[in-house]
Amino acid sequence: xxxxxxxxxxxxxxxxxxxxxxxxxxxxxxxxxxxxxxxxxxxxxxxxxxxxxxxxxxxxxxxxxxxxxxxxxxxxxxxxxxxxxxxxxxxxxxxxxxxxxxxxxxxxxxxxxxxxxxxxxxxxxxxxxxxxxxxxxxxxxxxxxxxxxxxxxxxxxxxxxxxxxxxxxxxxxxxxxxxxxxxxxxxxxxxxxxxxxxxxxxxxxxxxxxxxxxxxxxxxxxxxxxxxxxxxxxxxxxxxxxxxxxxxxxxxx
Amino acid sequence: xxxxxxxxxxxxxxxxxxxxxxxxxxxxxxxxxxxxxxxxxxxxxxxxxxxxxxxxxxxxxxxxxxxxxxxxxxxxxxxxxxxxxxxxxxxxxxxxxxxxxxxxxxxxxxxxxxxxxxxxxxxxxxxxxxxxxxxxxxxxxxxxxxxxxxxxxxxxxxxxxxxxxxxxxxxxxxxxxxxxxxxxxxxxxxxxxxxxxxxxxxxxxxxxxxxxxxxxxxxxxxxxxxxxxxxxxxxxxxxxxxxxxxxxxxxxxxxxxxxxx
Numbered sequence: 001x002x003x004x005x006x007x008x009x010x011x012x013x014x015x016x017x018x019x020x021x022x023x024x025x026x027x028x029x030x031x032x033x034x035x036x037x038x039x040x041x042x043x044x045x046x047x048x049x050x051x052x053x054x055x056x057x058x059x060x061x062x063x064x065x066x067x068x069x070x071x072x073x074x075x076x077x078x079x080x081x082x083x084x085x086x087x088x089x090x091x092x093x094x095x096x097x098x099x100x101x102x103x104x105x106x107x108x109x110x111x112x113x114x115x116x117x118x119x120x121x122x123x124x125x126x127x128x129x130x131x132x133x134x135x136x137x138x139x140x141x142x143x144x145x146x147x148x149x150x151x152x153x154x155x156x157x158x159x160x161x162x163x164x165x166x167x168x169x170x171x172x173x174x175x176x177x178x179x180x181x182x183x184x185x186x187x188x189x190x191x192x193x194x195x196x197x198x199x200x201x202x203x204x205x206x207x208x209x210x211x212x213x214x215x216x217x218x219x220x221x222x223x224x225x226x227x228x229x230x231x232x233x234x235x236x237x238x239x240x241x242x243x244x245x246x247x248x249x250x251x252x253x
Numbered sequence: 254x255x256x257x258x259x260x261x262x263x264x265x266x267x268x269x270x271x272x273x274x275x276x277x278x279x280x281x282x283x284x285x286x287x288x289x290x291x292x293x294x295x296x297x298x299x300x301x302x303x304x305x306x307x308x309x310x311x312x313x314x315x316x317x318x319x320x321x322x323x324x325x326x327x328x329x330x331x332x333x334x335x336x337x338x339x340x341x342x343x344x345x346x347x348x349x350x351x352x353x354x355x356x357x358x359x360x361x362x363x364x365x366x367x368x369x370x371x372x373x374x375x376x377x378x379x380x381x382x383x384x385x386x387x388x389x390x391x392x393x394x395x396x397x398x399x400x401x402x403x404x405x406x407x408x409x410x411x412x413x414x415x416x417x418x419x420x421x422x423x424x425x426x427x428x429x430x431x432x433x434x435x436x437x438x439x440x441x442x443x444x445x446x447x448x449x450x451x452x453x454x455x456x457x458x459x460x461x462x463x464x465x466x467x468x469x470x471x472x473x474x475x476x477x478x479x480x481x482x483x484x485x486x487x488x489x490x491x492x493x494x495x496x497x498x499x500x501x502x503x504x505x506x507x508x509x510x511x512x513x514x
Contacts, residue, residue: 099347
């Protein structure tokens with residue numbers, strides 16, 4: 001049994017304003033540094049959400065809507081400022097791919113380290129190593145330091161590890177898009193299989209197509225609030241319409 | 254608080270050990286002499302400083318070089334750990350912002366890496382000592398072990414504190430660096446403590462916590478004497494107090510640390 005329950009969750013960031021000597025000595029030099037008057041940003045506002053076994057939830061909304069913050073909250077990385085966030089089940093997450101790798105180490109070592117970070121024991125991750133390597137299709141690239149990897153290769157590595165550990169809850173940020181068509185298809189199949197055993201997935205995406213094809217529920221976030229929550233096609237349609245009316249139809253196809 | 258702190262370290266022990274291994278491997282990667290540098294660095298430094306000072310003080314380099322070497326090793330360890338500690342959390346940003354890894358392992362990682370280097374350096378010391386003053390080698394040297402244990406706790410506390418402060422105040426790193434540089438001269442390493450006492454400056458080391466930790470490693474490892482029990486007692490008391498404070502700071506900073514990185 002795994003579940004996610006958010007009860008009146010608020011998440012407020014404190015913006016750590018850099019104050020330098022220049023700011024003190026030169027009046028007006030801070031005009032690009034103002035971020036709200038009290039230096040805080042409310043990323044999520046009074047969020048109510050509950051997700052149960054077997055649900056695949058797509059989260060859509062434009063940049064800065066609070067999608068990634070929501071994922072990090074679910075992952076336990078950001079504690080809620082107020083309200084309650086209860087997540088039951090083993091979490092595996094995949095956020096931005098720019099960090100979280102040991103650049104000097106090769107692919108194998110990174111698989112091992114990532115597996116440990118996701119809560120595997122050394123024995124367990126070593127047993128799964130071969131399977132992870134096969135799924136990633138990285139072959140000989142695994143023997144090379146990951147600093148030479150492309151973003152697609154990072155994705156293959158990270159996704160393979162994150163799903164191989166058989167999590168109850170899989171949190172994916174808009175990264176799967178970095179993969180090539182073949183890998184995206186492969187990833188989709190694997191997620192389908194995972195969902196057969198009643199698991200939860202929360203997937204942040206800008207691709208309406210993927211939201212519809214990969215998920216069976218869709219949440220539309222806007223400025224930290226849930227605008228709509230329901231069947232993916234209906235929600236993505238409504239979301240696209242709102243973009244159209246704002247003249248921002250360049251976002252997401 | 255203590256329970257939580259140690260539980261977290263236990264939970265992530267495999268991550269910790271793989272980081273420490275990696276750091277040690279990386280440190281000397283692509284260098285021809287590799288890990289030998291961990292031995293050669295303090296040895297070379299002691300030869301240089303010891304050589305110069307034995308001329309200045311007009312003393313026997315055979316006695317002076319080991320003396321400097323013995324004092325320099327613990328100092329390099331404490332200084333390196335405190336300095337590395339400032340980047341412990343910031344350098345682990347990628348992990349702390351993406352996974353639930355326990356933050357407290359990162360200052361410990363820095364401490365362990367520096368401690369392994371210290372052990373190498375002590376090995377170098379013992380080798381040199383065996384040649385220069387074989388008559389001093391004896392069972393008294395075993396008292397180095399409790400000294401090392403206390404010093405480890407103290408160093409870990411320094412790394413913890415530095416890591417937390419540097420989260421909020423990034424100016425702390427150069428500040429601490431300067432402070433430690435000052436403390437280096439205030440700690441009897443390049444000169445005997447008596448020299449300060451003779452000139453009425455004994456306060457300088459009596460109130461200097463580093464003095465006690467350097468003393469409980471530096472003196473017993475030379476094999477000729479063991480510091481008085483009060484030196485151990487003071488070191489233990491300082492270690493306990495600073496360690497408690499540092500754990501409190503780390504556990505408080507842990508909540509919401511991802512916001513600050």
